[in-house]
Amino acid sequence: MTRIAVTSEGPSLDDRVDPRFGRAAGFLVVDLETMDIQYIDNGQSQVMAQGAGIKAAQLVARAGVSCLLTGYVGPKAFQALAAVGIKVGQNLEGLTVRQAMERYKSGLVEMASGANQAGR
Amino acid sequence: MLEIIIISGKGGTGKTSLTGAFAHLAANKIICDLDVDAPDLHLLLHPARERQEEFFSGHEALIDLEKCDGCGLCASMCQFGAIRENGDGAFAVDPLGCEGCKVCVAFCPVEAIRFPEKHCGQWYVSSTRFGPLVHAQLFPGEENSGRLVMVLKQQAREMAKTRGADLVLCDGAPGIGCPVISSLSGAHLAVAVTEPTPSGRHDLERVADLCRHFQTAMAVIINKHDLNPEETSRIEAFCRDGGYPVPARLPHDLLITRAMIQGLVVTELPETTFSRDLRQAWARIEELAGLRR
Amino acid sequence: MIFAVASGKGGTGKTTVTASLATVWDAPLVAVDLDVEEPNLHLFLQPCIDGRETAHLTVPVVDKAKCTHCGACSDLCQFSAITVMGQLILTFPEMCHGCGGCFAVCPEKALSPGRRELGEITWGRAGRVDFLSGRLRVGEAMSPPLMRRVKASLEQRLAAQGGDAVIDAPPGVSCPAVTAVLDSDVILLVTEPTPFGFYDFQLAWEAFRTLGKPLGAVVNRAGLGHDAVYGFCREKELPILAEIPYDRAIAEAYARGRIIAGISPGLQETFVSLLGKMRDLARQSPPRKAAHA
Numbered sequence: 001m002t003r004i005a006v007t008s009e010g011p012s013l014d015d016r017v018d019p020r021f022g023r024a025a026g027f028l029v030v031d032l033e034t035m036d037i038q039y040i041d042n043g044q045s046q047v048m049a050q051g052a053g054i055k056a057a058q059l060v061a062r063a064g065v066s067c068l069l070t071g072y073v074g075p076k077a078f079q080a081l082a083a084v085g086i087k088v089g090q091n092l093e094g095l096t097v098r099q100a101m102e103r104y105k106s107g108l109v110e111m112a113s114g115a116n117q118a119g120r
Numbered sequence: 121m122l123e124i125i126i127i128s129g130k131g132g133t134g135k136t137s138l139t140g141a142f143a144h145l146a147a148n149k150i151i152c153d154l155d156v157d158a159p160d161l162h163l164l165l166h167p168a169r170e171r172q173e174e175f176f177s178g179h180e181a182l183i184d185l186e187k188c189d190g191c192g193l194c195a196s197m198c199q200f201g202a203i204r205e206n207g208d209g210a211f212a213v214d215p216l217g218c219e220g221c222k223v224c225v226a227f228c229p230v231e232a233i234r235f236p237e238k239h240c241g242q243w244y245v246s247s248t249r250f251g252p253l254v255h256a257q258l259f260p261g262e263e264n265s266g267r268l269v270m271v272l273k274q275q276a277r278e279m280a281k282t283r284g285a286d287l288v289l290c291d292g293a294p295g296i297g298c299p300v301i302s303s304l305s306g307a308h309l310a311v312a313v314t315e316p317t318p319s320g321r322h323d324l325e326r327v328a329d330l331c332r333h334f335q336t337a338m339a340v341i342i343n344k345h346d347l348n349p350e351e352t353s354r355i356e357a358f359c360r361d362g363g364y365p366v367p368a369r370l371p372h373d374l375l376i377t378r379a380m381i382q383g384l385v386v387t388e389l390p391e392t393t394f395s396r397d398l399r400q401a402w403a404r405i406e407e408l409a410g411l412r413r
Numbered sequence: 414m415i416f417a418v419a420s421g422k423g424g425t426g427k428t429t430v431t432a433s434l435a436t437v438w439d440a441p442l443v444a445v446d447l448d449v450e451e452p453n454l455h456l457f458l459q460p461c462i463d464g465r466e467t468a469h470l471t472v473p474v475v476d477k478a479k480c481t482h483c484g485a486c487s488d489l490c491q492f493s494a495i496t497v498m499g500q501l502i503l504t505f506p507e508m509c510h511g512c513g514g515c516f517a518v519c520p521e522k523a524l525s526p527g528r529r530e531l532g533e534i535t536w537g538r539a540g541r542v543d544f545l546s547g548r549l550r551v552g553e554a555m556s557p558p559l560m561r562r563v564k565a566s567l568e569q570r571l572a573a574q575g576g577d578a579v580i581d582a583p584p585g586v587s588c589p590a591v592t593a594v595l596d597s598d599v600i601l602l603v604t605e606p607t608p609f610g611f612y613d614f615q616l617a618w619e620a621f622r623t624l625g626k627p628l629g630a631v632v633n634r635a636g637l638g639h640d641a642v643y644g645f646c647r648e649k650e651l652p653i654l655a656e657i658p659y660d661r662a663i664a665e666a667y668a669r670g671r672i673i674a675g676i677s678p679g680l681q682e683t684f685v686s687l688l689g690k691m692r693d694l695a696r697q698s699p700p701r702k703a704a705h706a
Contacts (some may be wrong), residue, residue: 047177047178048178051494052493055493062499079503080496097510159614160609195515199560216623217595221510221512223514223517260585297549319451322453326551343414344668347665349590
């Protein structure tokens, strides 16, 4: 069973990938076998003065995903995700969630070895 | 799209005045005032506000006086000295001292403490005679965690993308703390404005350390260089040793203040050696940042 | 009595004024540099340093054997400095604000105190004046934790030996500036008569007047031409305690590290008079409270 999370500007597969991770609007969690989707609102991370990325990592980890697809991730969030074994695919902004997911299924998304966004 | 940020370790070196002039000289850019604590760029650019957003960040503790039974546990647990007796048998949180940590909220035996989001400031998207300006004002006394700086940078970058601008030009904050660190994030070039005074050089060294720490390329402008030629030489030696280019050495000239008082930038006044030096400096900065091919 | 020297805008002359006051002070004095991001007071007072110590913030260290991953710490932490991710617990010491909440809430006593280096505290003497300063480690984002350590050291000294303190505060009006002036008896606001100086001066007045302490203004570089500050001070009944004229000779002397009270008898008298007026203002201050719970 493979569940992946994609940062999303809205609750549907045709919404665009939210380029941000920590302060993304929300995450679409997709079960790649059943194509069940679940939207997790990320509002509680957005309002944090700092550490939103880590909070978002926690939310995503709780959803039991093995992979995260997004635009950019900061180093602390990346560290948190890596610690629980969640692989990260970056630089996918500009696509819809559906497109990002298809790319991932086709093996076209390279898993990142480090954060692509400078720390703060 | 490139991002250039004008910083200074020490305040009062002329950072904002020079940023204003560069905003005049640069083509096709989004201007951003990241000194959200004491923003001054708007005093030169006279922005027409097109959009205003409220900025909420973190939380603050508020004690409900009806529920408080005066036990004082909150005050004893607060590591920031922000809770004191209010003289009426209850306790009150000093909003200026509250760090928003939630400890008092969590431990109050009678659940008398609320934890609302903090309305910390406002940010704006405006138009100016030099182009779009993204700026903000933190309410006095608020925490300057750097988050508002990130919000502004994000906005400026998005605007640069949609409008096809190839530069985001930022007026940074003084010092080396949170807001400056946030300002440097993702910047291609930091231009540090310094002055040949003991404080100027000392603070330049710290800001250079910070740029090195965060791997941001740095160039240096020595302003008011004629106030102390020996100190200017020392700064130049420091820059040579560190490999920091010096796009300009500007004299102390009340022209900057005269322009400011008229609500103009220096390069809008009749041409002088000073403004010519500034034009050359900007050309050099563009080269260093990779804006000129 | 503790006097804080602050300003909205950087570079208006806080350190200049603090150093000059220190040289004319007529009673035992501790001169304190709380501008921990860019401490400059030592460049003018040239103290002999008697001691230095590294200041740390207490941060949580997890005993993984005792931790049950209940998440109580993680749920409480407002700064994501300690996070439970499934069966893992992660700490990010650089995010910690030192609130102590995680230690207090852990049901398994699985957290022990570790430390993060904040910076350095130094102390010594400059002539008749005691000197105390903080210097933030480059890369450390927050100044208030180090500032609080320096303030605690000041309180100890004053409790032991009595006398006054004059504090060189950081510029701006956000939390570092507020932290510096919070426990003082009188706040001096230094400004310059330029549009930037006036705008930031208004912000500072807005921020600091809520603290309920007597406020006085010092106009540095008087004569630069933007005189709105005088009308403002009259309107708000904010006394102008001193004016230092704009003079290129003063600027050059400052650039050479000279304390301006020592430049001429006239300037010395300006600061002697300023001290007298500060003491008058202090008489309006409510009696100091003992350190609270």
